[in-house]
Structure formats: C-alpha cells, structure tokens
Amino acid sequence: MTVHSENGLTRPMLTAQNVTKTYQQHVAVNDVSLEVSQGEVVSIIGPSGAGKSTFLRCMNFLEVPTSGTVTIGERSITIGPDHKSPSRKEVAALRRGAGMVFQSFNLFPHLTVLRNVSLPQERVLGRSRSEADERSRALLERVGLSQKADAYPSKCSGGQQQRVAIARALALDPPVMLFDEPTSALDPEVGAEVLAVMKELARDGMTMIVVTHEMAFARDVSDRMLVMADGGVLECGDPRVIMKQPTHPRTERFLSAVLDR
C-alpha cells in the first residue's frame, strides 16, 4: 500500500518504498510505503509491537530493511535480491539527510551538553570548534537550555536531555527529523516541554516524522497520520478525520483505548 502526499506540488523530501523488515520468522514491517513532502509533519501511531519504531529506524538504516527503497533528498538506497548491500559510505550519506531523536535520548554521558552538540558538527561537517560551538549555543538557546551548556547530561532532567538531543540532531542541518517516541520515557509535564520544542520546529517548516503516543500532538501538529498494526498500515490521512471517523475497526479500538486513558 502506497500512501501519497496530499500536496502533489512540493517535491517529496523522504520516500520509503515497500519497506519490509523480518527477523527470522517474525515480520516486523510488512511492505510499508510512505512519501513525505518538504515541510510536512507525519505522525505514526499504533499499538506497541505494530512496527512503528522499526519502520522509522529503517528510514535512516539503524535497522537495515530486508527489502525496500529509502530515498532522502537526492540519496537513495535499495535493498533487495538484485541489489548489492550498501556500503558504509552510502549509508552514512543517507543518514546525513535525517536527524534522529531517540526514546532514551542517548546523549553521550562523558561529554558536556555543549560538546554533545558540537562534536558531531566538527567531525561530520568539518566545522571548526568555535564555529561549531557558536552554532551549538544558538541551538541550545532555541531549545531553552543556554544555561546548561557546560553541564553533563546526568545533571539534566529527562526533558532537558531530550531537548539537548534535539539540538544535537538539528546541529547537522538535516532536511528531515525523525523522532522515535521522544516523550515516552518522560513524565507528562516534562514531556510537554519537549513537545513544545517540536511544535515550534514544525511551525518553522521542518519536515518531521514522529512515532508517538501523544494523540493531542498527533492531532494538532501533524499534517498526516499513519496508523500501523502488525507491521502494516491500517490507514493514513488527515489526523482529525482519522480520529473522528476511523475507517478501520482496529484503528477505532486502538483510539478508544488510548483516548480513554
């Protein structure tokens, strides 16, 4: 099932075509396709075990798909019987197109907040230390954490750590941002500060794909909603429409379960 972008005029920023991921006997993602236009925000929702995170991780090859094609900007990698496996360089080039924010933050605990944001810029983009630091400080300001620049991650709350992680990903100027359940490890009130940063990003026109359980965020911020279950797509479309009138009975069951909570 291919899901096309609503707005046919803008060029697709990221395309996942027929992505399948199997582990031994288990099919985690079953032939899912998604096209995301520039500036679009897509939420992926669904019950746990639906394959949402695996699908997202296939987009920057943290999981190598068993088959399928991923295109980000100009870079494209196809996995399949007729294609040789991609080189490290090709994967690295594709990843440059997408910033990733993890559920568990994964900040580097031995580096200060500032170094967390600066180091990748220096090593990957070849920026000088002062250039990188300047950019990092601007980004930390943007996520509201200028005062934490010299602290170590362990001295930051979960919400602060996640905002640093967002700054770290933004520092490489990726055209697309991938969020893997960015607030699931956080208390609701702390999660809110992270969601606020994400909302602002969306308003500034960032292309975003967000795996989330935050239904309010999915409804208010995203342009489209992709509902997954058992590795496949149940439906995809305007979040308000889906939440009001789901076409698939499984979507309905899922929605009533999470919204009643």
Place this chain on the structure above:
Amino acid sequence: MIESLRYIAIGIGATLTITSSAFVIGAILGLPLAALRRSQFMVLRAMARVYVELVRSVPPLVWLFLVFFGLPQAGVSLVPLAAAILTFSLIAAAYMSEIYRGGLAALGRGQWEASSAVGLSPLDTARFILGPQVFRVVGPTMATYGIGLLKDSALASTIGVVEITFRAGAEAQRTGSGLTVFLTAGIFYLLLSLPLALASRRVDSRLRARYSIA
C-alpha cells in the same frame, strides 16, 4: 625479624616490574584483540576467541613453564624475568580484551546508535564516544585485574625470578622460621595491592556520581 623484612623487601622491585610490565603490555595488546572479537571476518573473530579461551583454560603456571622450559626447545631461550613478563603479558592481553568487551557491552546499543545516527565514522565513534566511556567503565575492573596480576606474579618464583616469594623462600631456608617469613611476604602483597584496591573503589564511586552509571 627486621633483617628478614629487609631481605624480603628487596624482591619488591622484581614483583612490581613483572606486574606493571604485564599490566601495561596486556592493556595495549588487549585493544586489538577486543577489536578482532568484533571483526566482520569470521576467521579473525574465531582466532581471537580461540586465543582468549585457550589462555583462560590453562593455568598460568603451565604457560610459564611452557615459555621458560619449553621454548628453548624451539630455539627461544629467555632469562627468568623476561619469560615471566612475556607469559603474564600474553595472559593479561586475553583478560584485558574480555574486560574491554564487557565494557562495550555495558554501554549498550544506544551510544553506538546515536553516534552512527549523527554520522560519526566507526573510527570517530571508537575515539570520541565509545573509547573514553569504556575506559571509565572498565577502570575499576582493570584495577581489580591488576591485583590478580600482582598475586599471579608470585609464580615467577618457581622459575627463579628473585621476587618477593623467592626471597621469602630463601629466607625461610636460612632462618628456619617459615611462618613469620611467609606471613611477612603475604602482608607485603596485601600492602602492595592496597593502592590498587583503593583506586578501584575511588574511581568507581566518582564515576557513579558523575555519570550515574548503575
């Protein structure tokens, strides 16, 4: 008594020479060995694994005798001190590689994933992200292994290295008071391991405080 103490203390030099040489050489050789365990080539992985398993499943005394008594048959004759350092270095390399491996495993996949997601190369990941963290995580374990090496170095007395235990044996022969002499030697080892024991505990608690490593 004081005389015995002085006599045995002369062996401290050789004991520390063996221990520190083997520790440093083992720590260095352990790095490529640990890297081989993660190689993408099965043959290299298997070779590294066989080395580690083999070293660990044969007692140090046997390796020491193989090197000191056995190698001359293959044309390599070493003086006792060199034989001891070589043997314990090769053994230490195997254990250190396991310690590094454990440290890497303790870091978990998250660090690896985050650094590849931000596009760091494998070499950069090792140098800036995994390396510094692994060394801090494995510091206490390495210190503990250092204490083990210190104790193992006593074996060198069996091939005639003039270290603490060897001197104690000679002194026991001379004076006939084996109990006091060997207890003294034992206490020397306890005292020598004290700094390492303290270091391991201090590093440990400092780390826990700073990185909140469980």
Place this chain on the structure above:
Amino acid sequence: MIDDLLGWTEYVPELAGGLGVALKLTAISLLLGYPLGLLLVLITDGSSKLLRGLGLVIVEFGRGIPLLVLLLIVYQGLPQVELTPTAMVSAVVAFTWSAGAYSTEIIRASLAAVPRGQSEAADAAGMSDRERFRFIIFPQAARLAIPPLMNLAVQWFQFSSLAYVITVPEIMQSAYFQGTVTFDYLSVFIAAAFIYAAVTIPTSALVTRLEARLGRHL
C-alpha cells in the same frame, strides 16, 4: 611431521594419575571451602566483635595473599609451631582457606543482590524472619550464587597446579618429572595444558548454560 606435531600426546596417559590427584584436591577443598564461606558470612555479619575481626582477617588474607604464598605459609610455616602437615593436607588447608574467603564474597554479594522489595513483600505477607530467609531470600540468592561458585570450582582446578610447588603429585609435578627424565619439556607441558583445557573448557561451557537456565526466571 604429524608424529612431530602430535608427539606430546604420548605423555597424556603419564599425567592421568596427576589429574586424579588434582581433581581430589579441588573437590575436597571446595566441599570444605563453600561451607567455610557461609560460616564466614555469618561471622562477619554477626554481633561478636572479636569473631567479626577474626573473620575479616581470614577473608582478607585468603583473598589478598597469593595462593602460592598461602601454600608456603601452611606447608613450610606450620613446622615452626611444631605442626608438620603432609603436602596434600597443607594444600587442602590453603585451598580451603582461599576458597572460603572467595565464596564469602560471592555469597554476600548474592544475598545483597536480592531486591529489598522481596524482604518487604515477605514481611507484608506476615512471614517470620526465618521463613523470609528460607522461602524468599535464600532460593533467589542461591540462583545468583551457584554460577559464580561453580566458576570458582573451575578456577580452583586450575589453581591445583600450584600444589606442584609443595610436591603434591598432581599434573604439573608428574609433568615436570617426565620433563627431567626425557628433556622433552615442550611436549610434556603441552600435554599438561591439554589436560587442563580438556577439563576446563567443557566445564565452563556447562556453567554458562546453567547460568542462562537459572537466570531465566529472574
């Protein structure tokens, strides 16, 4: 060529007797050492200050002094106080001492690793201290302690080679003797290494599997 490479195998049977002695030494010192370890846990956690100090000294000496030196303390030291244990008895005493000290640490760590919530749950269920220990804490701690205690056994089998120094006729003693007769030290010690590896590798593998099984419900 093959003859050259496999020449060492002819020495393996010569060392079989030594293997028997090594296994006996290992088994006896562990059968005595494990209970000693438990006893030392009770003593060092007990209320008597004197016993606690004594237990602490036994544990710290047993762990901190090289086993080789412990052997010499017993074998060459006790005659100074008019005790003359045989080589085998000396070895058993030194090995038991050290095994006791190490198992103390293992047992203590395993008890400490049982989560506090377990004690609280047992208390909340109205169990007595005894019941709590017997039905809740001990079974969980035992699962944690068994694999390291078995690894200790593997290690002790390897340590049995040290008894060579005080003339216990174990594997290394037999090997060294063969060496002095044939001057073929290389082959003789390869044969010895083979025997140690042949016992250690399968046993370690077994412990690893057991560890996985025991860990299944924790």
